[in-house]
Amino acid sequence: MNQRLSRADTIGLGLMTFAFFLGAGNIIFPPLEGQLAGTNVLYAMFGFLLTAVGLPLVSIIAVARVGGGLPSMTTDLPRGTGTFAAVLLFIIIGPAFATPRTGLVAYEMAIKPLIGTLEDNQLALSTNIILDKTQAIITSLFFVITLVFSWSRGKLIDNIGKILTPALFLLLICLAIGVIVAPQGTLSDPAASYQDNSFTKGFIGGYNTMDTFAALMFGMLLVDVLRGKGVTEPKATYKYLVIAGVIAAAGLAFVYISLFWLGATSSTVAPGAANGGVVLAAYVQALFGQPGQWILSGVVLLACLTTAVGLVSACADYFATLTPLRYRQWVILLCIICALVANVGLSQLIALSVPVLLALYPLTIALVALTFIRPWLPNPKYAFRTVMFVALIFSLLDGMRGIASLQNVGWIKSLLDAQTEYMPLAAQGMAWVLPTAIVMLLVFLIPGNKKKAL
Structure with a gap:
């Protein structure tokens, strides 16, 4: 059997891997890291790239090396460890953090800049977490729509996603060019915590992307894609997964580097921003005006939706294999949980995940x-x-x-x-x-x- 892929298929596999990683949630962390790092941006960026790009790449290669996901990687650990780890990772990338974050990013970057903050619609809870009524309505509606698309395992949204990921990447390319040609500020002094520890702060900041967890979960999906193309031998599988991982890593590195530089030059347009979504939205507004904000809002909103549908579908599908509840029952339960968790707010959710x-x-x-x-x-x-x-x-x-x-x-x-x-x-x-x-x-x-x- 032919164990080789055409050049077009190889590039396509790499772009597919890149699309798996790139989501609207990934682009909210580098801008804030860059702003806080200021003149130490290169050190923070290098640390971030190690955990947000290098580690997911190495994880995909590790999956290819053992020919399986977590079950194969945990065979030397006590029985049941692989299943426990898989459940834990699905909870993290599902209802606990990553999936609610998609709704919050959609609100912070796509909706909030267009409607403004309704300060009089805020209630202070006993836990000191601020609940914005507008945010609650938007995020709840977001997960209702997610439920609708996830009901049929996201078949329609998958096709839309094939257009949205390139659109998001194209927008980021335009943004990167704008940052280089017309930066909206100069490098400022680093924040206190980034003066002496900018590398380690960036290193830990890369954890927030959660892409290493994702790499372990969908590494086998890439193996299945290769099998569908007729590539079944371990050496050939390993070779093409390494190539695909390198292509994806190169794309992610480009995105993160440009966003770090955006953040480092954003202190004028977004001083004291609470999160990276605020930084990016303010920068786009300053650079491209209101039309740019409308374009960013549209792309980010739909990209968040495709990511949410993919995560809910994957989690529901996996949990349905472990419990008496069926797929659609899990979809309902997960969307309700995500809507509730999302109401803590983006900055608070990020802080809780640390x-x-x-x-x-x-x-x-x-x-x-x-x-x-x-x-x-x-x-x-x-x-x-x-x-x-x-x-x-x-x-x-x-x-x-x-x-x-x-x-x-x-x-x-x-x-x-x-x-x-x-x-x-x-x-x-x-x-x-x-x-x-x-x-x-x-x-x-x-x-x-x-x-x-x-």
């Missing part, structure tokens, strides 16, 4: 690294379990630090202050790096299993 991502991203990074070095491990079973346990302990400490910063919990703060004093990178939310790296080297000393002589 502790979770600080706790889970290190585990994902460790798992991907272990997948690559597994052929050389003397005892993969104990190596995987030891490294993942150490990564879990220290990543939980980083996650607790995120919780403490949100809620100012006294006893947690005292515990973590001691941790910061004695542990490298703890203050930057990366306490897991050094212990995990050391243990990953030490596991090569674990003796292998010796078969008993008969």
